[in-house]
Amino acid sequence: MTAALTILRRAVWDALTPPAKLKLSDWIEQTVYLPEGVSSLTGRVRLWPPQREIADAIGDSALERVTLVKPVRVGFTTLLTSAMASFCSNDPSPILSLLPTEADCRDYMVSDVEPIFDASPGLNGLLTGDVDEGGRNTLLSRRFPGGSLKVIAAKAPRNLRRHNVRILFIDEADGMAPTKEGSPIVLAERRTLSFADRKIVMGSTPVYEETSHVLQAYEQSDKRIYEVPCPECSQFHEIGWADIQWPEGEPEKAHFVCPSCGSVVEERHKPGMVGGGRWRALRPEVRDHAGFRMSALISLLPNASWGRLAKEFVGAKNDPSKLQTFVNTILAQGWKENADELDDVELSGRAEDFGLVKGGEDGTSGIPIEVLIITSGVDVQDDRLEVTLIGWDKDGIPYALGHFVIWGRYDDHTTWAELDALLATSWDHPLGGKIKVDATCIDSSDGETMETVYRYAFPRFRRRVYAIKGAAGNRPWIERSKSTVKGGKLFIVGVEGIKSHIFGRLARTKSMRFSKSLPAVWFEQLVGEQMVVRYARGQPSRQFIPVPGRRHEALDCTVYAFAARQMVNANWAHREGELSTPPEIKPVSKVPKIAPSEWL
Numbered sequence: 001m002t003a004a005l006t007i008l009r010r011a012v013w014d015a016l017t018p019p020a021k022l023k024l025s026d027w028i029e030q031t032v033y034l035p036e037g038v039s040s041l042t043g044r045v046r047l048w049p050p051q052r053e054i055a056d057a058i059g060d061s062a063l064e065r066v067t068l069v070k071p072v073r074v075g076f077t078t079l080l081t082s083a084m085a086s087f088c089s090n091d092p093s094p095i096l097s098l099l100p101t102e103a104d105c106r107d108y109m110v111s112d113v114e115p116i117f118d119a120s121p122g123l124n125g126l127l128t129g130d131v132d133e134g135g136r137n138t139l140l141s142r143r144f145p146g147g148s149l150k151v152i153a154a155k156a157p158r159n160l161r162r163h164n165v166r167i168l169f170i171d172e173a174d175g176m177a178p179t180k181e182g183s184p185i186v187l188a189e190r191r192t193l194s195f196a197d198r199k200i201v202m203g204s205t206p207v208y209e210e211t212s213h214v215l216q217a218y219e220q221s222d223k224r225i226y227e228v229p230c231p232e233c234s235q236f237h238e239i240g241w242a243d244i245q246w247p248e249g250e251p252e253k254a255h256f257v258c259p260s261c262g263s264v265v266e267e268r269h270k271p272g273m274v275g276g277g278r279w280r281a282l283r284p285e286v287r288d289h290a291g292f293r294m295s296a297l298i299s300l301l302p303n304a305s306w307g308r309l310a311k312e313f314v315g316a317k318n319d320p321s322k323l324q325t326f327v328n329t330i331l332a333q334g335w336k337e338n339a340d341e342l343d344d345v346e347l348s349g350r351a352e353d354f355g356l357v358k359g360g361e362d363g364t365s366g367i368p369i370e371v372l373i374i375t376s377g378v379d380v381q382d383d384r385l386e387v388t389l390i391g392w393d394k395d396g397i398p399y400a401l402g403h404f405v406i407w408g409r410y411d412d413h414t415t416w417a418e419l420d421a422l423l424a425t426s427w428d429h430p431l432g433g434k435i436k437v438d439a440t441c442i443d444s445s446d447g448e449t450m451e452t453v454y455r456y457a458f459p460r461f462r463r464r465v466y467a468i469k470g471a472a473g474n475r476p477w478i479e480r481s482k483s484t485v486k487g488g489k490l491f492i493v494g495v496e497g498i499k500s501h502i503f504g505r506l507a508r509t510k511s512m513r514f515s516k517s518l519p520a521v522w523f524e525q526l527v528g529e530q531m532v533v534r535y536a537r538g539q540p541s542r543q544f545i546p547v548p549g550r551r552h553e554a555l556d557c558t559v560y561a562f563a564a565r566q567m568v569n570a571n572w573a574h575r576e577g578e579l580s581t582p583p584e585i586k587p588v589s590k591v592p593k594i595a596p597s598e599w600l
Contacts, residue, residue: 454488
């Protein structure tokens with residue numbers, strides 16, 4: 001679109017009479033409808049108080065950027081789609097929406113954009129009409145009179161090269177990892193440079209404090225916070241988690257305690273408080289960038305009541321992964337790790353009187369009665385196999401039960417025969433039965449040992465012995481490889497996510513428990529890496545690097561054992577029944593000798 005047309009369009013828009021030029025929040029409430037399946041609240045959109053100023057900031061031509069640090073349960077996607085609809089209808093332009101993955105893009109168009117446009121009389125047919133210049137509509141690329149809409153995945157930044165856009169929407173920015181071409185967010189923002197009146201809207205739930213895109217953008221904005229008045233003293237405060245309290249053991253009775261007067265405010269007052277709230281800029285000197293930060297503590301949805309959120313917190317506080325999810329998605333805060341503060345001597349001092357064998361050389365009391373599952377992780381070295389066994393209880397607490405070193409060349413069949421014997425071992429369980437290893441992950445990342453690991457693991461797939469390779473980045477803990485591997489199934493382990501989870505547990509007493517049979521060197525190796533923030537093309541990324549002078553086999557084995565846990569679908573009642581049944585004593589019979597293979 002030429003500069004002259006841009007100036008003309010803006011002049012016409014600005015010349016409209018005040019009654020015709022609605023604020024974006026008013027336009028949304030008059031125009032946009034929610035159908036069934038998109039929201040539990042169907043019909044015409046009704047913005048709740050904090051959303052109105054966010055909407056009006058998106059529609060304000062004086063603001064170039066709008067950033068929202070958001071939790072879940074606040075309706076941001078609906079707000080974003082409604083704002084997009086306004087630009088398509090009232091201020092047609094080239095529009096780009098950037099989401100983390102291709103699947104996100106398709107789901108967004110099918111589940112949100114198309115249903116909302118179809119259900120709104122003033123928008124129906126806008127994205128499905130005829131197109132000019134021989135163009136054509138596809139699911140993720142639409143033309144409409146005066147503009148276009150593209151929905152693009154951040155994982156494919158090459159798709160950004162062909163587009164120049166005036167309006168850029170970025171949703172879930174913290175779910176976008178750097179690519180070989182750099183940050184997809186920076187690449188997308190560069191596509192707006194040719195427009196003097198560009199608009200960039202970014203919203204995301206933050207993930208890690210050190211590398212959060214949305215938190216960095218918020219710091220550069222005017223930093224608005226939402227404050228609500230106390231029903232007793234009328235003082236305005238931003239509701240923080242420290243202000244939510246409840247009687248011991250009764251989180252469902254959670255309430256707000258005013259920081260000014262100390263009065264107890266029940267949940268029933270929340271709608272009035274939020275309705276009378278206000279946004280306040282902490283950096284009012286910033287004029288062209290509006291930043292908003294809100295938590296689910298001000299959400300008016302029934303599943304975001306203070307009592308419901310307090311119950312979620314109580315259930316999550318002892319599990320780092322669940323607690324991080326709560327901090328990210330409910331409090332809209334970045335997760336900060338304390339991995340650099342871990343000390344192996346302090347960790348070894350937490351060791352307890354349990355182990356795999358009762359009354360063994362270390363005098364341990366045997367396997368804890370809470371342990372109902374055992375998984376193992378195997379690290380392969382040229383001259384040995386290292387194996388860590390982790391037990392698991394119903395609440396997901398891991399118990400480091402023991403560590404074994406099997407000495408021998410990786411290509412010697414006797415080395416793997418010893419591992420076979422270890423994985424087949426049964427130990428006495430306090431319930432009266434026997435317990436053995438349920439699943440094992442063996443590292444095959446080393447190109448030299450890879451084929452040997454494949455030959456061992458692939459035939460034992462039904463015994464839940466898995467060949468795995470570690471992968472960096474934001475990945476699932478374990479997933480089937482998309483690459484075809486001849487002879488068996490290979491699995492990819494998201495090592496960075498598991499390491500973050502382990503270090504989070506190590507920072508909390510009783511969140512991970514240790515047997516006193518573990519040697520001191522095992523604890524040294526468990527904290528043999530540290531998390532650092534590295535910058536590539538100006539963009540931060542989290543990386544785990546070895547601590548100088550330390551090995552980290554114990555950490556690797558523990559990571560693989562955590563990945564193996566994901567492959568065990570536990571029926572706790574059934575498992576307790578199994579472990580309560582003593583093994584059947586079978587009569588001894590002569591077993592015919594079987595000639596071993598040349599390799600095992």
